[in-house]
Amino acid sequence: MKKGLEILGGIWKIYAALVFVTMLLILYPLYLIFLRKESTFIYAFNLLKVHTKLILILTGIFVSIENKHHLSALKSCVITPNHSSYLDILMLYNTMPNYFVFMGKHTLKTIPIFNIFFKQMNIAVNRKSIMSGKEALNRCASELQKEHSVVLFPEGTIPDDAPNLLKFKSGAFKLAIEQQVPVVPITFLTNYKRLQLGGLFTGKAGPGIAKVIVHEPIITIGMTEEDLLPLQQNVFNIINNQINKNGHR
Numbered sequence: 001m002k003k004g005l006e007i008l009g010g011i012w013k014i015y016a017a018l019v020f021v022t023m024l025l026i027l028y029p030l031y032l033i034f035l036r037k038e039s040t041f042i043y044a045f046n047l048l049k050v051h052t053k054l055i056l057i058l059t060g061i062f063v064s065i066e067n068k069h070h071l072s073a074l075k076s077c078v079i080t081p082n083h084s085s086y087l088d089i090l091m092l093y094n095t096m097p098n099y100f101v102f103m104g105k106h107t108l109k110t111i112p113i114f115n116i117f118f119k120q121m122n123i124a125v126n127r128k129s130i131m132s133g134k135e136a137l138n139r140c141a142s143e144l145q146k147e148h149s150v151v152l153f154p155e156g157t158i159p160d161d162a163p164n165l166l167k168f169k170s171g172a173f174k175l176a177i178e179q180q181v182p183v184v185p186i187t188f189l190t191n192y193k194r195l196q197l198g199g200l201f202t203g204k205a206g207p208g209i210a211k212v213i214v215h216e217p218i219i220t221i222g223m224t225e226e227d228l229l230p231l232q233q234n235v236f237n238i239i240n241n242q243i244n245k246n247g248h249r
Contacts, residue, residue: 060207
């Protein structure tokens with residue numbers, strides 16, 4: 001039974017990959033135009049919102065978002081979701097109402113065609129390089145000062161046993177305290193069921209509901225470096241408790 005489901009999941013992965021690549025190739029000329037200069041990044045962002053929504057619809061993934069109202073009144077903030085699947089990136093564009101940039105691994109800049117999103121608009125970081133990390137956080141600070149939100153996955157990568165969490169890194173929380181902007185934890189509850197790490201015919205994969213919980217923003221005004229570890233632990237607990245509450249271990 002399990003193997004049969006994995007085979008069906010593999011077929012769905014092939015179909016989803018074809019949808020993703022085909023749509024990206026069709027829209028690529030528009031992205032080339034919109035991503036040439038910062039003043040038109042917003043057009044690329046809006047196109048991404050439509051683009052990713054169509055991918056989700058065509059692959060049978062239906063988005064369920066709880067507490068989206070927490071995001072409506074925010075200007076700039078640091079978004080800290082758990083990282084459970086490659087689907088998380090698509091989901092962000094269907095969760096966040098306003099413009100944001102996100103920080104991703106520097107290897108994303110090596111993927112043909114897809115790397116266009118990391119040449120200037122989004123931020124690629126080599127976590128093994130202190131200099132790269134510093135430059136990436138400086139760029140994040142610059143975006144926040146422009147009243148743009150920034151998304152950082154505090155785990156840094158997708159855990160092999162998602163949705164179990166990896167230890168959170170401090171960068172996102174240090175950034176939020178330094179810039180005195182809110183931190184918004186987000187829990188992706190079922191993305192790992194829709195597209196789990198693994199080979200083509202291993203792991204969970206397939207259409208269904210992708211559940212997102214937007215948690216109440218945590219205000220950092222008045223926080224200092226002494227509040228860094230408590231803030232980091234608080235966000236970890238919020239997301240981890242939500243995962244446990246919904247029985248997605």
